[in-house]
Amino acid sequence: MEGVTVSKYGLAFVAESLRKYLGESWLLLAVCLLGMIVSAVLVSFGDGKSKSLTSPGLKDVTCMNWTVLIFLSLTLYNPVLVKSLIPGLGMTTVYYRSFWAFPIVLAAAYYLAYLAGGFQKRWLSAMILAGIVACAVIFMPLNPGIRYHLQLPTNVYKVNGAIPVLADAIHEDFEQTDQYQEKMEKAANADPETRKGLRKIMVQTLPKCVFPYDMEFQVRQYDASIALTCKRDMRLYYEGNRSTGVTYSGTSGAYIRRKRILDGMYGRDPSVSVSSFRKAMEKTKTNYLVVENDQDSQDFLTAAGCSLIGDIAGYHIYSFGLTKSGEKLLPASETAAN
Amino acid sequence: MKIAVLALVALLMQLLLFLCAGSAIMKMRKKSAYRLSGALLLGYFVYFSVFEVICFLCEIFLAPLDRLAVIMLVVAAAVIFAGTIFCGKDWILRLKTLKERAKEHGLILIFVIAAVVFVCLFALIYTDASADSDYYVGMASTALYTNTIGRFDPTSGSLLKAIKPRYAYALYPYHNAVIADLFRIPAIVAARTVMSVINALMSCIAVYQLGRTLLDRKKKADIFTILVIVFNAFSATIYLPGTFLFSRTFEGKNLIANLVMPAAMLIAVKIYRKAEENRRELFISMFFVTAAAVSFSASVVIPTAFLVAAILPYSLIHKDIKALGGLMFGILPPLVWAVLYVLNAHYVFIIRTFG
Numbered sequence: 001m002e003g004v005t006v007s008k009y010g011l012a013f014v015a016e017s018l019r020k021y022l023g024e025s026w027l028l029l030a031v032c033l034l035g036m037i038v039s040a041v042l043v044s045f046g047d048g049k050s051k052s053l054t055s056p057g058l059k060d061v062t063c064m065n066w067t068v069l070i071f072l073s074l075t076l077y078n079p080v081l082v083k084s085l086i087p088g089l090g091m092t093t094v095y096y097r098s099f100w101a102f103p104i105v106l107a108a109a110y111y112l113a114y115l116a117g118g119f120q121k122r123w124l125s126a127m128i129l130a131g132i133v134a135c136a137v138i139f140m141p142l143n144p145g146i147r148y149h150l151q152l153p154t155n156v157y158k159v160n161g162a163i164p165v166l167a168d169a170i171h172e173d174f175e176q177t178d179q180y181q182e183k184m185e186k187a188a189n190a191d192p193e194t195r196k197g198l199r200k201i202m203v204q205t206l207p208k209c210v211f212p213y214d215m216e217f218q219v220r221q222y223d224a225s226i227a228l229t230c231k232r233d234m235r236l237y238y239e240g241n242r243s244t245g246v247t248y249s250g251t252s253g254a255y256i257r258r259k260r261i262l263d264g265m266y267g268r269d270p271s272v273s274v275s276s277f278r279k280a281m282e283k284t285k286t287n288y289l290v291v292e293n294d295q296d297s298q299d300f301l302t303a304a305g306c307s308l309i310g311d312i313a314g315y316h317i318y319s320f321g322l323t324k325s326g327e328k329l330l331p332a333s334e335t336a337a338n
Numbered sequence: 339m340k341i342a343v344l345a346l347v348a349l350l351m352q353l354l355l356f357l358c359a360g361s362a363i364m365k366m367r368k369k370s371a372y373r374l375s376g377a378l379l380l381g382y383f384v385y386f387s388v389f390e391v392i393c394f395l396c397e398i399f400l401a402p403l404d405r406l407a408v409i410m411l412v413v414a415a416a417v418i419f420a421g422t423i424f425c426g427k428d429w430i431l432r433l434k435t436l437k438e439r440a441k442e443h444g445l446i447l448i449f450v451i452a453a454v455v456f457v458c459l460f461a462l463i464y465t466d467a468s469a470d471s472d473y474y475v476g477m478a479s480t481a482l483y484t485n486t487i488g489r490f491d492p493t494s495g496s497l498l499k500a501i502k503p504r505y506a507y508a509l510y511p512y513h514n515a516v517i518a519d520l521f522r523i524p525a526i527v528a529a530r531t532v533m534s535v536i537n538a539l540m541s542c543i544a545v546y547q548l549g550r551t552l553l554d555r556k557k558k559a560d561i562f563t564i565l566v567i568v569f570n571a572f573s574a575t576i577y578l579p580g581t582f583l584f585s586r587t588f589e590g591k592n593l594i595a596n597l598v599m600p601a602a603m604l605i606a607v608k609i610y611r612k613a614e615e616n617r618r619e620l621f622i623s624m625f626f627v628t629a630a631a632v633s634f635s636a637s638v639v640i641p642t643a644f645l646v647a648a649i650l651p652y653s654l655i656h657k658d659i660k661a662l663g664g665l666m667f668g669i670l671p672p673l674v675w676a677v678l679y680v681l682n683a684h685y686v687f688i689i690r691t692f693g
Contacts, residue, residue, distance in 0.1 A: 001577065023574035060610040061552055064648055068606075071647035094637075096577045100595050101643045103603055105579060106545075109565035110552050117558030122444075129561055133568050140572035145585025151465055156341050157526050158465045195692045199497050202484045206495055217472035220492065221526045224476070224483035227495035232469050241469075 001096045002243045006087050011079040013086075013095075018077075021096045024141050028108045035111025036065050058114065065107055072102055093245040159218040162313035166211075167223045169310045169317055170288050174207040177322040179287075203227065209288040210261060212295075212315070213239050229286045230258050238262055257284050264304065265289050265318075267297030274304045281306075281320050289318040341523055348521040348532050353539075355414050356381035357429075358421020365425055367619055373550075374432050375543045380623065382540050383601065386510065387629035387671075388413065393509040397487045397501070398689055404485055406512065407519040446560045453567040454542040461538035461587040462531060471530070474589055477505070478514035479525035487512055489691040501689040503682035507675050510590045510633045534587040537597065541583055542567070544600040551604050570596075590634035594641060598631045602641040605668075606648040609661060617664060624668030632675045642672040 001020055009016045022029055039062040075081065076098045086095055116128040141147065154161040174180050183205045190197035206227040211219050216235055219226055230238070233246040238259055248255035257280040263269035264277040280286075281304070289306060296316050302308070306318035357374065360381030364372040389410065396406045440447055476492030484490055488501045514529035521528070545566045549559030573580030579595035586592045605624050609617070624645065631638040645665065653661035666673075681687055 021575060021577045023578075025569075025572075025574040025578060028569060057552065057554070057607075057611055061607060064606055064610045064652075067651045068644060068647040071651055072643070075647070076643055097591070097595075097637050097640055098643070099577075100579060100599060100637075100640045101647065103599050103644070105566060105569045105573075106548065106600060106603060109562050109569055112565055113549065113553060113558050113562035117553065117555065117561050125557075125561070126446075129564070132565065136568050136572045140569075141574045143571050143573050143580050143584050144576050145464070145581050146460070146571065149464075149466070149585060152463055153465045156531075157524060158463075158530050159526070160467070195497065198489075198692075202486075202490065203495060203497055214467065217469050217493075218467050220495065221472060221475040221479055221530075222524070224479040224492075224495065224525075228493065230494065231491060231496075232472050232493035236469055244469075 005092050014077050014079045014082050017095055021099050028104050032104050032108040157222050159222045160215055163222050165313050170207050173309050176324050179322050207287045208285055211290045229284050265291050277304045291316050344521050344523045345527050345532050348517050358418045359384045361425035362421050379543050383626040383630040386633045387626045390633035393512050402485045403481050407516045410516050442556050450560045450563050453564050458535050458538045460584055461534040474511050475529045477511035478529050481515040482518050482525045498691050503679050506689050508635050529588045537587050541596040544597050548600040548604045591637055593634040594637045598641045601627045602644050621664035621668045628669050629671035632671045638672045642669050
């Protein structure tokens with residue numbers, strides 16, 4: 001839960017987390033609590049004659065709901081305990097999941113189903129159910145997953161349609177390179193039972209790439225024979241996403257190099273020089289850069305020694321430091337001149 | 339087209355496997371008139387409990403993925419064979435009475451089926467590009483490509499020195515790799531299509547089963563199921579279980595929120611009701627539910643917290659020592675997981691990726 005931390009909210013952390021957890025669905029909590037209160041009153045003070053109201057099992061369910069709520073309020077939702085324990089356990093960003101332990105949706109649905117199904121006349125039950133559903137539709141916003149991200153898949157893999165084409169193009173190019181042939185020869189003699197051998201076979205024979213942010217997280221789901229220069233948390237951090245709770249300091253060499261590559265390929269930081277970019281590419285052993293056609297800094301990349309090998313589905317593919325038989329790897333200055 | 343057909347076969351075979359596993363256990367419990375949906379749900383939990391143990395052993399002994407796939411294939415074949423032989427008659431009996439049972443529901447059954455189809459269809463078509471899917475689906479595709487279990491970083495492809503404690507025990511993603519290996523489909527299809535649809539269906543079944551336990555009549559259970567699906571579809575934030583049900587169906591966290599939680603609530607309610615059902619069986623079911631939950635996600639602490647919050651005070655108030663013992667047995671898998679996790683996280687031991 002981004003922005004909600006114990007250090008910022010102190011004892012109000014639990015309340016703030018709950019507020020952000022429910023958002024405009026607070027109505028569900030209200031229905032759930034109302035159901036629990038009304039049921040508790042009916043069960044406790046009912047005269048026993050109105051059996052249809054309190055049977056069957058309403059007492060047990062309500063008793064269980066109250067027991068769970070009280071127990072969790074004293075423990076998992078206790079602001080004092082949470083304030084002292086959660087940061088130490090490193091659970092600040094995922095604390096919201098503790099609210100799953102009290103199933104608000106299930107409890108609210110139970111009380112409403114009990115109410116709607118409690119009538120002998122079917123049409124009355126149907127009307128009440130329709131009314132509840134209408135209220136949900138009117139007063140509660142559609143699930144963010146449905147609201148923002150619903151789109152029909154364009155392929156059976158349910159990934160960005162450009163990924164299969166780009167992956168094929170990268171493999172096709174990479175397999176023609178001298179570096180690939182050399183690595184395959186080394187892999188053929190490697191022992192997969194040793195760490196070094198397995199790395200030679202399964203890591204060093206893969207093209208190492210950087211993809212645009214919206215594609216990066218889909219690439220290895222589709223094709224695990226493509227290696228990525230950035231790990232997930234590092235890329236998220238670079239793009240400004242702090243939800244993982246992982247941070248990278250300005251002194252981390254690994255992060256600085258990858259930041260330099262991303263800054264350079266998108267022209268985001270003018271202080272990144274051609275030589276520092278090249279060094280970062282060499283050090284990280286990056287082979288390919290995939291950049292959106294309308295966003296790449298082509299002049300900079302060419303000057304840094306990257307070769308444009310493809311313009312596919314709206315993306316430019318650049319290779320770096322790779323040669324094919326007969327070709328000679330040009331230094332940066334000569335590549336720029338060509 | 340070939341992938342779609344194989345994916346459909348994978349889906350149907352897994353449903354048959356879960357049905358066989360659940361039916362066989364029901365049969366062992368000497369229940370003749372069990373619900374098929376209940377058997378399917380129980381079979382799902384039992385299968386993933388068994389998978390967790392086998393996969394964990396394969397992981398620590400550095401066994402290749404294809405060996406795990408062969409072991410699971412043998413287990414599945416045995417379960418399907420036994421289930422079909424011993425429970426086939428029960429299924430036919432249940433199917434014969436399907437018409438009468440459908441009549442008891444009335445017209446509302448159409449809306450329930452429509453709602454369930456909506457959830458499953460959504461799981462089928464939903465396209466998710468989140469960073470989390472990168473990790474969980476990446477675990478499966480990396481395992482399949484490298485023929486290893488947990489030895490490579492799924493987000494970059496680099497070789498790990500040791501498996502991170504957070505992911506070492508939540509082995510559900512490797513089930514996707516096993517399915518992909520056995521049915522010759524891409525891991526991403528196994529995870530984001532086949533298992534997504536199965537998980538969505540199982541969540542709906544779990545909710546319906548909970549409704550049948552909470553409420554006395556089938557119609558009320560139908561209303562309950564419709565309301566839960568509607569409330570999940572109209573969940574306002576990305577943190578609510580509904581968003582996980584509709585957009586992160588393939589993730590273990592979704593299974594915790596939308597499958598394990600209803601099952602845990604179902605068991606707790608039966609204990610509060612002093613149900614006629616054998617208590618020992620309830621605690622055994624709890625064991626399977628929590629063991630499967632360990633394989634789904636490190637968020638297994640959530641249903642464990644719920645079960646403790648519900649049953650610990652109950653057993654103390656009613657001076658019911660047996661319930662307390664049952665609870666301890668039922669939550670044994672997450673307790674063992676917690677001990678291993680803490681020791682692993684504090685480097686008392688590590689799970690190396692090399693011998």
